[in-house]
Amino acid sequence: MAMKTVLRNATVFRFDGYRHVPVKTDVYFDSHIQGFSESHPSDSGYIEHNMRGRIIGPGFIDTHCHGGGSGLNSTEGRYNPATEMIEGGADEEVLAGILRAHAKHGTTTMFLSSLAAPEDRIRRFIGAAEKLYGKPGSERGGAEFGGIDCEGTFLCPSDDGAYVGCLDPKYMHPASVGRFKGIFGDAEKMVKKVGIGFDWDSYSPESDPVGLAEYLVERGIMPCTGHSGASMKQVMCAIKAAGSMVFIHYGNGPNKSNLKPGFEGTMEAIPFAAGMDKEVYNIYAEHILDGVHVSPSFSAFAYGLFGPDRLIGVTDNIGISGDYDIKRIKLGAVTAQIGQHDKRALWKEGCEGKTLVGSRATCNDLFRYAMGLLTSHMDPKNIYAMYTCEKFGPFPRDEALSSCFKMLCSNPAKAYGLSDRGEISAGKRADLIALGSDNNVERVWVGGNLI
């Protein structure tokens, strides 16, 4: 049970239906937000915190994350220093450890992502996830577990431009409803997003990737596509049929994009899809806003293309957050190392600056990076934000903060139907963060409980 709490002297970013707007007010909550200064006359029974003008925002929602902490990965298990492997597969404690590691940095809801892996690994992950799903995250001192994000399993290991990163093509299955049901069965209710290689159409008669996308959308699950060798036509046909799509330009390698007539790929589908009628089509893009996986120029471009209401920041953290002394690690089919020069990401061993294997980011890192991206156009030497700036005008600090709360809070909530969170309004879950100077997360409440 969350205690009745009031945060006094805060600058609360309340959602007005369009923007997160700063208001100097007190905010009252138990597990849910009860009201603000003007609407809440009685103070009796409330624990008070004086926020001394700090910014209070909604908690972050991370919809693509494999792991975190001291080498915890939702598919592969935990880091073993003796073997320098993440191994053993997931269990309840591995998943809870990831949720705890990220909650400290302001994530209050997260999906856990699977990798292309042997079926028994995926089943172990599903079994562990079932133990956490629907249970309050704050009981374990962590973020709320929002569900499963299935990456890799239904990508197509074609040699035609697909880039699979550290995903092992051996464990990719033809994208079809039958295969999906075969792996997830009753656990389908936990699944929120499924990566689909629409190029399966050209490789296996057993597959029906568009049929799978339609099946998912009927059940409230988002289909997504990216690091794929699919043609533009295949992707656009899928959007037409399913009506919803998330473009996951995670940044781990090129999508097929060779710009030759007749060979237009997934990348070329993105601007077309971004321009489609938002009343009819439900199109979002997810970027790893860690400053490494996706170049600042491309993130700024995507922001301009999709607009502030359709871009989502994700961490894609692969298993290490914080200052753990892990230099080298085996992950699936590759050996990875933390960059010697740029410690923000993991690279394939010996390939720093060339081949990315995963991120180490937390949502707080993304928030701070995105703030820099949206406000630094004030510097005339920064060409990255030109496109964004041209289209959306200059970003004063409060406007940039609103956009960052959109990308990391209200947009993912909207995209995935999490209607009880993602914004600060009366009646929503009390998932809150307090930001200190430099936009560092200093305090976190999950369902009204201080973490």
Ligand SMILES: [Zn+2]
């Ligand atoms: Zn990933």
